Amino acid sequence: MANVVTVNKVRKVYGKANEKQTTALKDVSFNVQAGEFIGIMGASGSGKSTLLNILSTLDKPTAGDVKINNQDVTGLKGNKLSDFRSREVGFIFQDFNLLENLTSRENIALPLSLQGVSAKKIAPQVESIAEKLSITEILDQYPTEISGGQKQRVAAARALVTQPAILFADEPTGALDSHSARELLDTMTTLNKNDGVSILLVTHDPFSASYCQRILFIKDGVIGQELKRKDQDRTTFYHQILDELGTFED
Amino acid sequence: MLWKLALGGIKSRLKDYIVLFSGLTISAAIFYMFQSLASNPEFLKANSTLGMIVFIFYFGSVLLGIITLVYILYANSFLLTMRQRTYAMFMMLGAKSSKIAQLIFIETVAVGVISTVVGSAVGVGLTSIISQVLVKQMDIAITHFSPWSTSAALVTAVFFLVLFAFAAIYNAGKLVKTPVLNLLNQAKTPTRFKRNPVLWGIEVAGGLILLAVGYWSMAQLNTLQLFGLGIALVTIVLGSYFVFDAFFLMIIQLLRRNERFRTKELHSFTLGQLSFRIRDFTRLLSMVSIVFALALGAITVGLGFHDTIQTMAEQISPYDLMLHDPTTASQKQADALSPISVSTYQYKVAGKNVYFLASDFNRAPFKENQPQQRADGSYGVKKVTYGEAEMLKDPTGHTQTLADLVTQKAPYQTITVVNAADYAKVNGTVHSTQLYITKDFMAIKDKLKPLVAADQKQEGSTNANMSMNQKYSVYALYNTMMSGFEFMGLFLGIAFLAMLASCLMFKILSGAASDALRYQMLEKIGTRRSLLKKSIRQEIGTLFVLPGILGVIHVLFGLQMFKVTSLLPQPYHNIWLPFLIFLVLYVLYYFLTVQLYSGIVLHSGKSEEFQRGE
Ligand SMILES: Nc1ncnc2c1ncn2[C@@H]1O[C@H](COP(=O)(O)OP(=O)(O)O)[C@@H](O)[C@H]1O
Ligand SMILES: [Mg+2]
Numbered sequence: 070m071a072n073v074v075t076v077n078k079v080r081k082v083y084g085k086a087n088e089k090q091t092t093a094l095k096d097v098s099f100n101v102q103a104g105e106f107i108g109i110m111g112a113s114g115s116g117k118s119t120l121l122n123i124l125s126t127l128d129k130p131t132a133g134d135v136k137i138n139n140q141d142v143t144g145l146k147g148n149k150l151s152d153f154r155s156r157e158v159g160f161i162f163q164d165f166n167l168l169e170n171l172t173s174r175e176n177i178a179l180p181l182s183l184q185g186v187s188a189k190k191i192a193p194q195v196e197s198i199a200e201k202l203s204i205t206e207i208l209d210q211y212p213t214e215i216s217g218g219q220k221q222r223v224a225a226a227r228a229l230v231t232q233p234a235i236l237f238a239d240e241p242t243g244a245l246d247s248h249s250a251r252e253l254l255d256t257m258t259t260l261n262k263n264d265g266v267s268i269l270l271v272t273h274d275p276f277s278a279s280y281c282q283r284i285l286f287i288k289d290g291v292i293g294q295e296l297k298r299k300d301q302d303r304t305t306f307y308h309q310i311l312d313e314l315g316t317f318e319d
Numbered sequence: 320m321l322w323k324l325a326l327g328g329i330k331s332r333l334k335d336y337i338v339l340f341s342g343l344t345i346s347a348a349i350f351y352m353f354q355s356l357a358s359n360p361e362f363l364k365a366n367s368t369l370g371m372i373v374f375i376f377y378f379g380s381v382l383l384g385i386i387t388l389v390y391i392l393y394a395n396s397f398l399l400t401m402r403q404r405t406y407a408m409f410m411m412l413g414a415k416s417s418k419i420a421q422l423i424f425i426e427t428v429a430v431g432v433i434s435t436v437v438g439s440a441v442g443v444g445l446t447s448i449i450s451q452v453l454v455k456q457m458d459i460a461i462t463h464f465s466p467w468s469t470s471a472a473l474v475t476a477v478f479f480l481v482l483f484a485f486a487a488i489y490n491a492g493k494l495v496k497t498p499v500l501n502l503l504n505q506a507k508t509p510t511r512f513k514r515n516p517v518l519w520g521i522e523v524a525g526g527l528i529l530l531a532v533g534y535w536s537m538a539q540l541n542t543l544q545l546f547g548l549g550i551a552l553v554t555i556v557l558g559s560y561f562v563f564d565a566f567f568l569m570i571i572q573l574l575r576r577n578e579r580f581r582t583k584e585l586h587s588f589t590l591g592q593l594s595f596r597i598r599d600f601t602r603l604l605s606m607v608s609i610v611f612a613l614a615l616g617a618i619t620v621g622l623g624f625h626d627t628i629q630t631m632a633e634q635i636s637p638y639d640l641m642l643h644d645p646t647t648a649s650q651k652q653a654d655a656l657s658p659i660s661v662s663t664y665q666y667k668v669a670g671k672n673v674y675f676l677a678s679d680f681n682r683a684p685f686k687e688n689q690p691q692q693r694a695d696g697s698y699g700v701k702k703v704t705y706g707e708a709e710m711l712k713d714p715t716g717h718t719q720t721l722a723d724l725v726t727q728k729a730p731y732q733t734i735t736v737v738n739a740a741d742y743a744k745v746n747g748t749v750h751s752t753q754l755y756i757t758k759d760f761m762a763i764k765d766k767l768k769p770l771v772a773a774d775q776k777q778e779g780s781t782n783a784n785m786s787m788n789q790k791y792s793v794y795a796l797y798n799t800m801m802s803g804f805e806f807m808g809l810f811l812g813i814a815f816l817a818m819l820a821s822c823l824m825f826k827i828l829s830g831a832a833s834d835a836l837r838y839q840m841l842e843k844i845g846t847r848r849s850l851l852k853k854s855i856r857q858e859i860g861t862l863f864v865l866p867g868i869l870g871v872i873h874v875l876f877g878l879q880m881f882k883v884t885s886l887l888p889q890p891y892h893n894i895w896l897p898f899l900i901f902l903v904l905y906v907l908y909y910f911l912t913v914q915l916y917s918g919i920v921l922h923s924g925k926s927e928e929f930q931r932g933e
Contacts, residue, residue, distance in 0.1 A: 127843060147847075147848070148847050148848075148849070151842070151845045151848065152845065152847070153845070154843070154844065154845030155844060155846070156845070158845075160843065160844075168588060168591065168837055168840060170588075170591035170592055170594075170595045170837075171587055171588065171591045175581070175587040178582055178587065179585075179587060179588065179841075179844065180845065181582070182582045182583060182584055182585070183584065183585070183845060185584075186582075187582075188578045188579045188581075188582040188583075191582050192578070227844070
């Protein structure tokens with residue numbers, strides 16, 4: 070299978086040379102295959118968000134390179150970078166708010182407008198992704214009028230409407246109640262299985278991680294163990310993750 | 320420790336503070352200048368005809384005071400939004416809220432004191448420049464005029480400091496009372512735009528109708544008189560409010576409904592921002608449109624009055640100079656002006672009777688401008704010429720007409736125009752008066768001054784009526800009055816414009832901090848920077864253009880008042896000049912606002928780090 074994401078010896082150092090420096094990532098390397106649902110797990114401060122920001126081109130690594138769909142993204146700048154972001158990657162974050170002065174429909178349509186898609190084509194694409202995420206009813210409501218779970222679905226719809234190579238999610242369930250969290254994770258699983266959407270999920274929560282097919286554990290900026298779900302059911306995998314964490318944390 | 324943090328905060332936002340300071344400094348300077356011109360005792364005593372100007376200046380400074388008040392409120396809210404995150408952070412770190420309140424109070428007052436002091440100093444400089452211009456314009460010599468006025472400085476200091484003290488108390492109270500979390504995430508969440516379409520439609524129609532009524536009543540000022548002014552004031556203020564609250568919003572909603580338009584580039588975002596903004600800005604925008612109209616109107620009318628000085632002087636008399644019993648010296652001086660016509664009239668004074676020689680009117684018919692009310696109610700002049708035949712038809716009926724020609728020293732009652740034979744029979748002292756018409760009065764007016772002065776001295780006259788028969792005296796009197804108007808108009812207009820544009824600017828900038836998150840989000844989902852900038856330009860541009868356009872429309876209709884009442888015969892003449900001044904100032908403010916706003920909402924290209932909570 071082709072790799073959608075290739076991470077090669079990525080290092081990230083915060084702080085200027087003459088100041089106190091933090092090395093958040095230490096030569097991280099791994100691949101994500103097309104159609105994979107991969108999880109990155111680690112405690113708070115382990116470097117998860119730093120890694121995701123670099124993968125999603127929001128930040129630049131100090132050294133190393135990242136390829137998405139075989140394109141090196143670390144050198145992208147200006148318009149090329151913006152265009153790449155709008156076409157190839159989608160994100161949802163814990164606090165990735167929607168634009169609250171736009172309706173859900175307008176929020177979802179925005180990335181298509183940015184790509185210059187015509188009005189005629191935008192409508193059906195928005196409808197179709199909204200249906201997949203079960204948010205058809207709330208399309209004409211404003212973010213302030215819908216629940217947290219619904220907001221996150223709208224955010225996911227906006228991320229996916231452009232059919233990006235990969236969906237990055239940073240603690241997407243962090244601000245949700247357990248019921249909404251479960252629903253969102255189920256939806257993501259369905260999207261992954263039925264539509265072949267590649268997903269990279271970053272979390273510190275074993276329950277969320279148990280939805281993934283493969284989990285990479287990160288600690289102090291270094292990727293350690295890897296855990297594969299294979300054919301296990303989710304509950305079994307969940308317990309395996311907990312066990313793994315027990316040994317990993319020590 | 321807190322002090323250090325507070326000062327550090329100022330350092331990191333130095334650019335914003337410079338904007339705040341310079342805005343406040345200029346407003347203090349303008350305020351001081353007004354006060355000093357109006358309250359300078361030497362200036363007051365210099366000339367009695369200046370009494371009117373003093374009143375105008377006081378009126379201007381009251382208006383300016385009101386606008387300054389609004390300005391300080393907005394500048395203050397800008398200061399508050401700029402600082403509240405920092406202060407909230409201190410509070411999270413455990414700083415006592417009383418300590419924070421104290422810091423905010425000190426900071427606000429410090430901003431006020433510094434800008435008042437610097438502003439007054441700048442004001443002293445401006446006053447000395449402006450007063451020189453004013454004195455030169457008005458052709459009067461004022462001695463002992465000092466740009467420094469203790470009372471003006473006191474008024475300015477008290478006015479600004481009191482306002483700032485209130486602002487400081489308000490700021491401190493607000494920050495301490497608002498929950499810390501709200502301060503940290505102070506993004507104003509736009510609520511759904513729910514409106515009853517019928518009421519909305521009524522408001523749109525009502526706004527437009529109100530404006531129409533206001534415009535109509537200004538055009539009918541002649542018949543409606545003061546009542547019309549009242550109607551216009553109320554309807555235009557309300558109409559402007561409704562137009563912003565309903566009409567412009569309706570246009571934006573219609574654009575939002577248009578699928579093709581909305582789904583292009585960032586249009587949906589820009590429209591979303593605008594409909595949120597305009598609702599938030601309704602009061603400010605309608606106020607801006609009205610005061611802009613006043614400011615622009617003041618400039619237009621001020622410049623218009625200057626144009627009318629000549630017209631009015633011309634209307635008083637067709638003659639540029641009148642010499643009673645000219646001496647050879649004064650005649651020589653007058654001839655040096657190369658007049659296009661010289662009319663000489665001789666007359667004899669015999670007791671209570673004055674006799675003019677009819678043939679003089681044959682050689683040079685006497686010209687007079689008679690005030691006339693036209694059919695439409697406006698005033699103009701009728702040019703009348705009296706020849707010999709006309710004079711002889713009613714020999715004693717022209718006493719009024721010819722009165723100015725006769726020397727003041729003659730205690731006559733009747734003027735009779737007689738033929739040569741009768742004139743020869745009259746036994747009395749012989750006098751003559753010479754009337755000059757020059758090619759261009761305005762060009763030689765300064766040379767007329769000594770001649771007129773000599774004539775008046777010879778006549779021994781302090782009589783007001785006496786000086787009114789000399790065009791130069793009329794001109795000088797009008798000039799004193801009109802220059803005051805002109806200066807006031809220009810000065811008040813520009814000061815208002817600057818203040819209002821700053822109000823708009825600070826109001827927009829106050830929202831920038833909470834908008835920043837939205838722009839960050841847009842950038843994250845891959846919006847090109849050029850598109851973001853375009854959206855900013857369009858959004859701010861609309862906020863500037865809408866009140867600007869409405870203000871210009873107000874002015875265009877408002878000038879009708881001056882036309883129909885004949886205060887200004889040609890109010891639309893040379894209208895491009897005030898509009899150009901307006902445009903230049905306005906465009907400058909627009910670019911400044913776009914620049915500052917972009918600086919706040921778009922993070923610099925270098926650091927690609929996004930702030931995100933964990
Ligand atoms: N902008 C930054 N400047 C300096 N250090 C940072 C910055 N962002 C993160 N760090 C540091 O990098 C490390 C990894 O942080 P992060 O990637 O946010 O961890 P996680 O998301 O796993 O909690 C932490 O030690 C954190 O303090
Ligand atoms: Mg994180």
